Structures are given as structure tokens and as C-alpha cells.
Amino acid sequence: MLGAKVLARSKLNLFLEVGPLREDGYHQIRSVMQALELADELYLRRTDGSSGKIRIRCSDRRLPVDEENFVWRAVEVFDKRTGALEGGGIEIFINKRIPIGAGLAGGSADAAATLVALAHIYELDLDAQELLNMASLVGSDVPFCLVGGTAMVTGRGEKVEALEPLPPYYVVLATTGIESSTPEVYRRFDSLDPGELPDPDNISQRLDRLMEGIRFQELDLICANLHNSLEAAALDAARVNKYKVLAREAGAAGALMTGSGPTVFALASSLDSAVNIARNLEDSAPITIITSFAGKGAEITV
Numbered sequence: 001m002l003g004a005k006v007l008a009r010s011k012l013n014l015f016l017e018v019g020p021l022r023e024d025g026y027h028q029i030r031s032v033m034q035a036l037e038l039a040d041e042l043y044l045r046r047t048d049g050s051s052g053k054i055r056i057r058c059s060d061r062r063l064p065v066d067e068e069n070f071v072w073r074a075v076e077v078f079d080k081r082t083g084a085l086e087g088g089g090i091e092i093f094i095n096k097r098i099p100i101g102a103g104l105a106g107g108s109a110d111a112a113a114t115l116v117a118l119a120h121i122y123e124l125d126l127d128a129q130e131l132l133n134m135a136s137l138v139g140s141d142v143p144f145c146l147v148g149g150t151a152m153v154t155g156r157g158e159k160v161e162a163l164e165p166l167p168p169y170y171v172v173l174a175t176t177g178i179e180s181s182t183p184e185v186y187r188r189f190d191s192l193d194p195g196e197l198p199d200p201d202n203i204s205q206r207l208d209r210l211m212e213g214i215r216f217q218e219l220d221l222i223c224a225n226l227h228n229s230l231e232a233a234a235l236d237a238a239r240v241n242k243y244k245v246l247a248r249e250a251g252a253a254g255a256l257m258t259g260s261g262p263t264v265f266a267l268a269s270s271l272d273s274a275v276n277i278a279r280n281l282e283d284s285a286p287i288t289i290i291t292s293f294a295g296k297g298a299e300i301t302v
Contacts, residue, residue: 101179148297223254
């Protein structure tokens with residue numbers, strides 16, 4: 001294959017419990033992640049390598065297009081494991097639709113999509129586990145973005161257990177447009193006093209109830225047990241709380257900060273409800289997006 005177009009779907013955390021810092025510098029997590037239809041589009045094509053082995057361009061000039069980009073890392077990992085790019089190169093254009101640094105795993109989604117596209121372009125018969133192994137070497141959220149749907153994610157993010165997929169509930173995303181530093185949020189989390197953290201037993205009970213809600217596809221039960229440990233360490237807690245209040249006032253079934261923020265998501269049972277929630281948020285949130293749950297992760301479209 002000479003090229004491919006691939007969708008890089010974003011994610012949110014219906015549940016995120018962050019444990020203590022591990023010896024390897026990562027935190028142990030338990031998270032229920034959900035893929036969204038909001039996606040970047042990546043266009044890849046093989047080159048002769050004369051302008052470099054890896055060349056990345058992006059519709060959003062704020063995004064780095066060098067070694068700092070997860071896409072670059074994904075190509076390097078793929079090439080090291082397969083040797084597929086030997087003597088040639090790859091050019092990638094990212095049509096950016098997922099807000100940058102918003103807790104929606106945009107960079108990880110792009111990396112996962114890159115791995116899927118490279119396997120397709122070079123016609124390699126790689127099994128799912130091999131791609132997951134590569135994904136875990138690129139970044140913590142990349143394995144989930146590869147799989148998508150609804151999943152329980154543990155370890156530092158590399159262990160992904162698919163769950164019964166949820167219906168395409170509507171989601172309203174509200175964010176500031178200002179990038180949030182994930183390392184800084186985790187540093188703030190590590191500095192919290194024990195009294196500022198939820199009771200572990202209560203968190204486990206919430207997770208059990210949320211899993212029951214997923215099993216029986218009961219939106220109200222899911223929304224009653226949403227949890228994100230990092231909300232206590234949010235860089236703009238006042239704005240996060242404001243978005244949650246505005247969403248609930250407009251009829252959201254539930255609202256929560258996703259990942260390390262600053263994005264707040266609100267769940268709605270109908271499109272009409274989602275539109276009302278978005279209307280109530282749009283005067284306060286510079287970026288307001290309506291999307292829905294997705295049953296897939298990275299996906300080749302051409």
C-alpha cells in the first residue's frame with residue numbers, strides 16, 4: 001500500500017482512580033475509559049526517504065511535529081520492531097480536531113492510529129497483542145486508543161480489558177482551549193494531604209456500582225458513580241466546577257473532568273438534551289463540542 005487515511009478517536013474517563021507513585025515513575029491506575037466519535041484524521045503515505053525517514057505536518061501549528069510528538073515515537077517504535085521503513089520514509093498529515101492538552105488523549109489517539117496505519121500500509125500481519133505491545137512503549141493511553149470502545153484499564157495504562165460496549169450516548173465537552181500539563185497535575189496530586197483524598201473503600205464501591213451500570217446499560221447508575229481522583233488536583237478547579245454546575249443545571253445526567261483536565265464532559269440521553277447542555281455552556285467555555293460514545297478505537301477508512 002502506498003498510503004492510508006485513519007481515524008484517531010479521543011477518549012474520556014468515566015472512572016479514574018490514581019494510586020501511589022511507582023518506582024518506575026508512573027502511577028498505578030484503575031480506569032474505565034470510553035472512546036468518543038470525536039477524532040483526528042491522519043493521512044499517511046510512503047516516501048523514498050529523501051526528505052527524511054519521518055515527516056509530520058499538522059493543521060494546528062501549536063502541535064510539535066518532531067520527536068516530542070507521539071506520532072513520531074510511534075513510527076520509531078514500529079520501525080524498530082519491524083524494520084519496515086528501511087530504505088524509505090513515511091509522511092504524515094494530522095488534521096487536528098481533538099483539542100490539544102485537554103485530557104482527551106489526542107496525542108495518544110494519533111499514535112495508536114499511526115500504528116494501525118503503518119501495519120496496513122506495509123501489509124504486515126501483526127496480531128492485536130503485538131500492536132498493543134508497541135502501543136505501550138509509546139505512551140500510557142495509547143493501548144486503549146488502539147482498542148477503543150469501553151474498557152477497564154489498569155497498570156500504568158498498558159493493561160486493557162474490553163467491557164460490554166455502551167450505547168452511543170451523547171457527550172458534551174467543555175474546555176478552556178488552554179493546554180493542561182499532565183505531569184504538573186500528577187505532581188499536585190502527589191502533594192495532596194491524605195484528608196483531601198476520597199476514602200479508598202468508597203472509591204471501590206463506586207467502581208462496583210459503575211460496572212453494574214455498564215453491565216445493564218443504565219445511564220443513571222453510571223452517572224451517579226462517575227469518579228476522577230485528579231479533580232482534586234485540577235489546575236483550574238474553579239472553572240472545572242463551574243462547567244459541571246452549568247451542565248447539571250441544563251439537565252446533564254452526569255458531569256466530570258476527564259483525565260488530567262481541563263475538559264469537563266457531560267452525558268446526555270438524547271440529542272435535544274445535549275444541545276441544551278451545550279447552549280448553557282457555550283458562553284463560559286471557549287470550546288464546546290457535541291459528540292457521542294464510540295464502539296471502536298483507531299480505524300482505517302481509506
